[in-house]
Amino acid sequence: MNRARSMLLWVIMIAMLALSACAGQAPIAAPVEKQPESASKSDEFVFTDTAGKEHKLTLPLDRVVVLNRNTAEAIQLLGAQEHVIATGDTTIQNNPYLPFASLPDVGKTSEVNLELLLSLKPKAVFTYTNRPDIMLEQKLEPAGIAVIRINNYLPEQTDDELRLLGRLFGKEDRAEQFLAWKKGLEDMLAERVKQIPESEKKSVLALSVGFLNSNGGYRVFPSLAKDGSPGVGEGYATVLAGGRDAADVRWDRAEASTTILVDEEYILSHDPDVITLHGTFLGGYNAKDTQEHQKVLDNIRNISSVPRLKAGKNNELYVFHTNIIGSDKRYIGVLQLAKVLYPERFADIQPDAYLKEYFERWLGVPYQGVWHYSEKPVNG
Numbered sequence: 211m212n213r214a215r216s217m218l219l220w221v222i223m224i225a226m227l228a229l230s231a232c233a234g235q236a237p238i239a240a241p242v243e244k245q246p247e248s249a250s251k252s253d254e255f256v257f258t259d260t261a262g263k264e265h266k267l268t269l270p271l272d273r274v275v276v277l278n279r280n281t282a283e284a285i286q287l288l289g290a291q292e293h294v295i296a297t298g299d300t301t302i303q304n305n306p307y308l309p310f311a312s313l314p315d316v317g318k319t320s321e322v323n324l325e326l327l328l329s330l331k332p333k334a335v336f337t338y339t340n341r342p343d344i345m346l347e348q349k350l351e352p353a354g355i356a357v358i359r360i361n362n363y364l365p366e367q368t369d370d371e372l373r374l375l376g377r378l379f380g381k382e383d384r385a386e387q388f389l390a391w392k393k394g395l396e397d398m399l400a401e402r403v404k405q406i407p408e409s410e411k412k413s414v415l416a417l418s419v420g421f422l423n424s425n426g427g428y429r430v431f432p433s434l435a436k437d438g439s440p441g442v443g444e445g446y447a448t449v450l451a452g453g454r455d456a457a458d459v460r461w462d463r464a465e466a467s468t469t470i471l472v473d474e475e476y477i478l479s480h481d482p483d484v485i486t487l488h489g490t491f492l493g494g495y496n497a498k499d500t501q502e503h504q505k506v507l508d509n510i511r512n513i514s515s516v517p518r519l520k521a522g523k524n525n526e527l528y529v530f531h532t533n534i535i536g537s538d539k540r541y542i543g544v545l546q547l548a549k550v551l552y553p554e555r556f557a558d559i560q561p562d563a564y565l566k567e568y569f570e571r572w573l574g575v576p577y578q579g580v581w582h583y584s585e586k587p588v589n590g
Contacts, residue, residue: 257374260367261339261359270380275327277319277337279305280362280538284372287388287572290379296330298322299337304533307495307575324349334358341466363537365440365450388572395541395564399548402555403452412483412551414453415521416445418469419487419529423506426514428477429469431488431536432461442468444488444536451547456482468536474515484551485521486528486535493531493580503529503583529583534565542568546582 253269272293276282279301285291286308296314314330317323319341327335327350334356337346347357360371369389376385418429431444433455440446441461448455457480459470487510492503507527516522528550530536535543542564549556566577 259359260361265356267356271334271378273333275316275332275335281336281360282308283538284362284375288376288379288381288384290381295332304490328353363443365446392541399545406452411452411454413456414448414484414486415456415482416448416486419489420491422510422514428472430457430459430472431469432459434460436460436462443540447535447540447544447547450544451551453551456480481519482521484526486530488530488532488536490532492529495579497580500580500583525585531581534581
């Protein structure tokens with residue numbers, strides 16, 4: 211009996227030792243996926259806008275009002291248009307292909323409807339660096355509305371500003387994809403322009419077509435700013451396309467106007483090889499033909515001294531819609547200008563094909579409209 215009890219105790223002890231050994235091992239379990247941080251958790255982002263003002267915002271950004279039509283288009287390009295609750299700055303008039311026609315319009319940058327804007331309770335308002343004035347911050351910031359000043363059209367700023375918008379709306383990858391496509395066009399142009407001897411470069415005068423058409427007067431788009439940096443888009447396009455700026459005036463970035471008034475004597479003394487005419491009232495997305503372009507050119511010849519200039523005598527007059535050469539689609543418009551200036555060097559380039567790709571691939575809207583015109587045949 212004692213022997214049987216001893217044997218039973220021995221078996222129990224062996225079993226307990228076995229259980230004890232097993233207890234010391236970590237249990238085998240299915241791997242546990244690390245849970246991501248909650249999407250609703252605030253992401254505070256500190257940045258400086260193009261005007262030099264520092265902001266601290268919670269991302270991703272939504273409920274924004276856009277007083278800058280170039281920024282409105284950049285937001286559409288990034289695929290973040292659902293966050294826009296109102297626009298201004300003639301966005302609907304000059305960019306009718308953007309999907310904002312049904313949203314409130316808070317007015318031009320010179321006539322902002324502050325009461326309407328405040329009632330919409332946006333998180334942020336996007337506007338230009340030089341307009342409206344500081345009154346906008348004084349009225350909106352006490353209500354907790356950030357005023358972000360970016361341009362989205364000046365050549366040395368556009369890439370950084372698009373990257374900033376990508377960060378604000380969580381569209382960083384889309385921004386980089388587009389910038390890679392854009393850089394390919396810019397590099398192609400720059401490589402060809404480098405091959406043009408200085409002695410062959412044509413002098414170009416970039417003028418406001420509206421001012422010239424209204425009273426025969428001259429307002430110049432400068433290619434350089436006072437600090438030596440790239441100037442207004444319409445003027446700087448001359449340099450990018452391989453031309454020489456016939457004007458020697460410089461732009462003050464603090465000024466709201468992007469043109470400089472000069473007199474007839476100045477124009478006659480600078481006598482350009484080519485005149486480019488820029489504005490938004492001719493052509494554009496909804497234009498069906500070029501009849502109005504021709505009427506304007508005929509009128510300019512009747513009321514101005516253009517026929518006395520070399521460009522006028524040789525019929526080297528080219529009309530460009532501001533959106534494709536002085537604004538956010540400049541990298542396409544300058545290809546067209548280069549083709550105008552040096553048709554043999556750019557004979558194989560079809561700028562309109564790139565414009566079509568921009569509208570349909572990047573904006574997601576059908577391509578249409580009239581974006582440039584000349585009495586001379588220039589295939590896009």
